[in-house]
Amino acid sequence: EQRLPVNESEVASLRSLRRGVFARRAIAAGEVVQADDVYFAFPPQDGQITANDWSKYATFTAQADIPEHAALSTQNSTRRDVRDKVWEIVQRVRAQLSSSHVVVPGRVDLEISHHYGLDHFDEIGLTMLTVDNRRYCKKLLMLLPGQQHPEQYHQRKEETFHVLHGELTLQLDGVNRACRPGDVVTVEPGVRHAFHSQEGAIIEELSSTHFSNDSFYTDEAINANRDRKTLLSYWMD
Structure with a gap:
């Protein structure tokens, strides 16, 4: 049975229902981001890390200074799966x-x-x-x-x-x-x-x-x- 192609608008719609990850405090470049450094809130921004991405087996490291309450994104952080x-x-x-x-x-x-x-x-x-x-x-x-x-x-x-x-x-x-x-x-x-x-x-x-x-x-x-x-x-x- 052939799988139907992904509907990008549906994917975007579902992603909008995820909570985004935001900095609870200012995070310096090079820091490993801990669970108590962040909070989750709606709505997520484009390119933002979401609650679905967060895991005890995923390590996020700030690649740039992240101000308090700013979004963690693929532009300012990297993810490593352990x-x-x-x-x-x-x-x-x-x-x-x-x-x-x-x-x-x-x-x-x-x-x-x-x-x-x-x-x-x-x-x-x-x-x-x-x-x-x-x-x-x-x-x-x-x-x-x-x-x-x-x-x-x-x-x-x-x-x-x-x-x-x-x-x-x-x-x-x-x-x-x-x-x-x-x-x-x-x-x-x-x-x-x-x-x-x-x-x-x-x-x-x-x-x-x-x-x-x-x-x-x-x-x-x-x-x-x-x-x-x-x-x-x-x-x-």
């Missing part, structure tokens, strides 16, 4: 969990940390599952082969790492320690810590309550990066 990269990471994490026989609860969100962007995730990054976060907290930290996690510290949280699978080098205040399955290491508040693994590792983290504003990286570029995490709810199926 769905394929995120899906590749999910597949690798699922394979690592399967081969290690580490069982995780269902319906646990997957947090992908890409401190310097998804392009550098294979070298610098981490995936994490938060099993519970109350007065106590349990997480699973997963390093893929060849990954490192940059140096950071916590002011409030005390944590204990229990290596479940693989190997890693844990650095505490600049001193390296080789860790294998069964090793247990406690990291007290204020202690700078970083780790890396050649073959990959899965770490159980037991700690006091995790607070989202209690991770301080020694590289200020990471602290300033508001686009360093991707959260996924449906990734195990």
Whole structure:
């Protein structure tokens, strides 16, 4: 059955029913545009990015200064689709969990940390599952082969790492320690810590309550990066 040709007037009519994306604040050229930087409103302008284009898997970068309340468009911003990269990471994490026989609860969100962007995730990054976060907290930290996690510290949280699978080098205040399955290491508040693994590792983290504003990286570029995490709810199926 032959498909009817596209009616351009109908396409334009349907597009007019979409909300356009507008800058909530002034956005400088080169900035990655975040969800809280924009709002959606009628009517859309010609060439404007619309709500249908907006997605957690799409990254928009300003190519020119965008004034407050101005429209985001194909002229002042570029769009990059990261769905394929995120899906590749999910597949690798699922394979690592399967081969290690580490069982995780269902319906646990997957947090992908890409401190310097998804392009550098294979070298610098981490995936994490938060099993519970109350007065106590349990997480699973997963390093893929060849990954490192940059140096950071916590002011409030005390944590204990229990290596479940693989190997890693844990650095505490600049001193390296080789860790294998069964090793247990406690990291007290204020202690700078970083780790890396050649073959990959899965770490159980037991700690006091995790607070989202209690991770301080020694590289200020990471602290300033508001686009360093991707959260996924449906990734195990």
